[in-house]
Amino acid sequence: MLDIKLIRDKPDFVRQRLATRGAGDEKLIDGILQADDARRKALAEVETLKATRNRVSKEIGALMGQKKLPEAEAKKAETKTLGDKIAALDAEAKAADATRDELMLRLPNLPHESVALGKTAEDNPLVRTHGEKPSFAFKPKSHVELCQSLKLVDFERAVKLSGSGFLLYTNWGAKLERALIQYMLDLHTTQHGYTEVSPPYMVNEDCLVGVGQFPKFKDQYYGVAEGDKVEELGKLYLIPTAETPVANIHREELLAEKLLPIFYCAYTPCFRGEAGAAGLGTRGMIRVHQFDKVELIKIVKPEDGYAEQEKMVANAERVLQSLGMHYRVISLCTGDMGFGSAKTYDIEVWAAGQGSYLEVSSVSNCEDFQSRRMNMRFKTEAGENKFPHILNGSGTALARLFVALLETHQQADGSVLIPEPLQKYLGTSRIATA
RNA sequence: GGAGAGAUGGCUGAGUGGUUUAAGGCACACGCCUGGAAAGCGUGCGUAGGUAACACUACCGUGAGUUCAAAUCUCACUCUCUCCGCCA
Numbered sequence: 149m150l151d152i153k154l155i156r157d158k159p160d161f162v163r164q165r166l167a168t169r170g171a172g173d174e175k176l177i178d179g180i181l182q183a184d185d186a187r188r189k190a191l192a193e194v195e196t197l198k199a200t201r202n203r204v205s206k207e208i209g210a211l212m213g214q215k216k217l218p219e220a221e222a223k224k225a226e227t228k229t230l231g232d233k234i235a236a237l238d239a240e241a242k243a244a245d246a247t248r249d250e251l252m253l254r255l256p257n258l259p260h261e262s263v264a265l266g267k268t269a270e271d272n273p274l275v276r277t278h279g280e281k282p283s284f285a286f287k288p289k290s291h292v293e294l295c296q297s298l299k300l301v302d303f304e305r306a307v308k309l310s311g312s313g314f315l316l317y318t319n320w321g322a323k324l325e326r327a328l329i330q331y332m333l334d335l336h337t338t339q340h341g342y343t344e345v346s347p348p349y350m351v352n353e354d355c356l357v358g359v360g361q362f363p364k365f366k367d368q369y370y371g372v373a374e375g376d377k378v379e380e381l382g383k384l385y386l387i388p389t390a391e392t393p394v395a396n397i398h399r400e401e402l403l404a405e406k407l408l409p410i411f412y413c414a415y416t417p418c419f420r421g422e423a424g425a426a427g428l429g430t431r432g433m434i435r436v437h438q439f440d441k442v443e444l445i446k447i448v449k450p451e452d453g454y455a456e457q458e459k460m461v462a463n464a465e466r467v468l469q470s471l472g473m474h475y476r477v478i479s480l481c482t483g484d485m486g487f488g489s490a491k492t493y494d495i496e497v498w499a500a501g502q503g504s505y506l507e508v509s510s511v512s513n514c515e516d517f518q519s520r521r522m523n524m525r526f527k528t529e530a531g532e533n534k535f536p537h538i539l540n541g542s543g544t545a546l547a548r549l550f551v552a553l554l555e556t557h558q559q560a561d562g563s564v565l566i567p568e569p570l571q572k573y574l575g576t577s578r579i580a581t582a
Numbered sequence: 583g584g585a586g587a588g589a590u591g592g593c594u595g596a597g598u599g600g601u602u603u604a605a606g607g608c609a610c611a612c613g614c615c616u617g618g619a620a621a622g623c624g625u626g627c628g629u630a631g632g633u634a635a636c637a638c639u640a641c642c643g644u645g646a647g648u649u650c651a652a653a654u655c656u657c658a659c660u661c662u663c664u665c666c667g668c669c670a
Contacts, residue, residue: 191631195639202639205651209600224650231650402592402629527592531611533629 149252149520155180165258168482170267173256180251187244194237201230253357254364257517259482260454260491266481272494273481278465279474281498286560290501291551292432295321297562298579300554301433313422313437315547320579324566325440327573328546328553329415332442332467336543340463342413342444347393349416350384355396358522360488360514361388368421386419390443391540398447399522408526408536409448409456413543416441433547434506440546446539449526450516453537454491457513460541461493464509467544471567473556474498476505488514497548501555506548511541 155162159181163174204227211220264273295301300321306314317325336342350372356362361369370386373379387393394414418441433439444463448456461477468475480492489512496505516535519525525533557565563580571577 188632191639195632198640199638201650206600208650212600220650227650404592529611531627 149517150255150258151516151520152180152184152248152252156184162258166256168259168263168265169256169485170483171256173254176251176255180248180255183244183248183251187241187248190237190241190244194234194241197230197234197237201227201234250363253362253521256487257360257490257514259485260513260515263485263491264479264481265483267483268481269484271481272478272484275477275479275493277474277476278469279472281474282500282556284500284558284560288500288555288558289562290432291499291554294501294554294558294562294564295433298564298581300324300579310437313435315433315436315438320574320576323574324553324570324579325546325550327570328549329440329442331570331573332543333413333415335467335470336413336442336444336463339466340411340413342411342463345394345397345412345414347387347390347397347414347416349387349393349419351387351393351396352384353382354399355392356385358396358399359392359518360521361392364487370419370421387416388420389418389441389540389542390414390416391445394443394445395447395518395538395540396522398524401524402533403447403524403526403536405449405526405528409446409452412445414443414445416443418545433551434502436547439548442543442546444511444539444541444543447519447524447536448539450534450537453513453515453539456537457491457493457511457539457541460539460543461495461509461511464495464511464541464543467549468495468497468508470569471549471553473552475508486510486512488512488517490515490517495544497544497552499548499552499555501558502551506552508544508548508552509542511539513537513539 150162155177159177163177166174166177204223208220208223211217211223264271266272289297292303295303298321299319300317302316302318306316309316333344337344353362356366356369369388371381372384372386373381393416394412397412398410417438419438422435422437444460446456446460465475465477475495475497478494478496480486480489480494485492492510492512494507495509495511497508498504499506515537518538519535524536524538526536527533553567554564557567559565561580563578566574566577566579
């Protein structure tokens with residue numbers, strides 16, 4: 149959520165920054181200003197009436213205390229109609245307030261000034277690349293072929309269980325998935341200063357509103373109900389990312405300044421409806437309804453936000469570097485950035501069998517956009533209450549990393565070499581057909 | 583699923599219709615005291631809106647209601663805790 153004062157004071161600036169996203173969000177500003185104005189007018193009026201009522205009520209109380217009943221009754225009659233006017237104006241202010249908030253919650257964050265202007269992914273500037281595309285003396289196989297020949301994933305039976313878009317990892321596939329999760333958690337908690345947390349996989353609506361997934365994108369998530377109680381649908385949702393519960397850990401809290409910065413790291417599965425997503429019906433592991441991810445979250449002072457974002461990207465890159473992967477880092481342009489982000493870096497890992505780069509990490513600084521929605525603040529030493537910057541980044545997403553790992557380290561004989569750091573977690577240096 | 587208790591500022595905790603302008607305590611900040619500190623004493627100290635600054639308004643889990651006036655009374659709801667039942 150943006151600061152209403154910023155919208156009030158610099159509406160043209162806000163419109164101009166929103167317009168760079170190319171989604172037409174700047175059109176909401178007029179409605180917001182209108183509702184804000186109506187709210188303020190109604191409040192100014194009703195507050196004056198309330199002041200009168202409070203004053204007279206106190207006089208009545210004093211008169212009653214002195215047993216001057218006739219005078220008290222006269223005062224009562226005087227303020228009798230005040231209540232109705234107050235109620236009407238209160239309702240007016242409340243309605244305007246609701247309208248304003250409804251629009252405010254649908255307004256995306258302003259892109260940071262350093263973000264390149266652009267419309268689509270084609271306009272995303274390349275920041276850097278690491279390593280080179282591996283060369284093969286044979287035609288590299290796709291992960292689907294490798295998973296089948298090495299029996300790492302049973303695509304057909306996963307469909308039987310849950311339909312398309314779900315994966316059944318088997319044998320070394322299941323172990324590799326687990327090894328990757330554990331390796332990344334250990335790396336971030338022992339080398340990068342993050343504290344591990346394991347959050348609920350179902351959260352309430354407030355959490356989704358807090359990070360900006362609701363109300364605008366409500367149709368993309370899985371709601372759950374206990375038993376056959378359809379009326380409970382909408383109370384809890386499967387998390388689309390660990391960001392949803394973890395970023396909300398301190399919602400509605402007033403943190404002591406000395407607690408910052410807070411670094412959290414969490415593994416969770418992620419559940420996404422992916423309604424209308426192209427290619428979901430096809431085989432493979434690139435876009436699925438459920439995948440695993442190790443997520444990084446930082447809650448920091450505003451002045452540290454962007455420096456911490458650079459460090460977070462480096463933390464995610466370290467995973468890929470240590471696994472011997474070729475990847476590139478790109479900076480998302482204004483038109484390609486997510487709803488709550490002010491600045492985002494994507495890390496894309498090379499998948500040789502696919503012959504393409506796969507997004508495995510997205511590192512965003514949402515500035516105070518989310519902390520405002522959550523009413524999460526910290527008190528400075530000067531006694532001022534401020535909204536912290538909240539950052540999130542994948543460190544990294546699985547399934548796609550799994551794919552790139554297989555396709556990068558495949559051998560001519562159809563086996564896959566396991567990078568050294570993973571070997572102790574997996575218990576082998578090579579996965580081969582039995 | 584059953585029974586009971588509860589929800590008040592950063593924390594704790596009083597408060598059954600009008601000196602509550604939410605007591606007291608803790609924590610915190612500043613001052614006095616001290617060689618320095620602790621203790622003690624004094625002052626300040628909730629959040630948000632509003633104002634040039636005051637004033638003023640709202641907020642005691644949420645939402646309605648009664649009243650001139652609600653933390654306090656009524657109704658509904660949510661959540662938490664304890665015990666019992668079921669259960670990995």
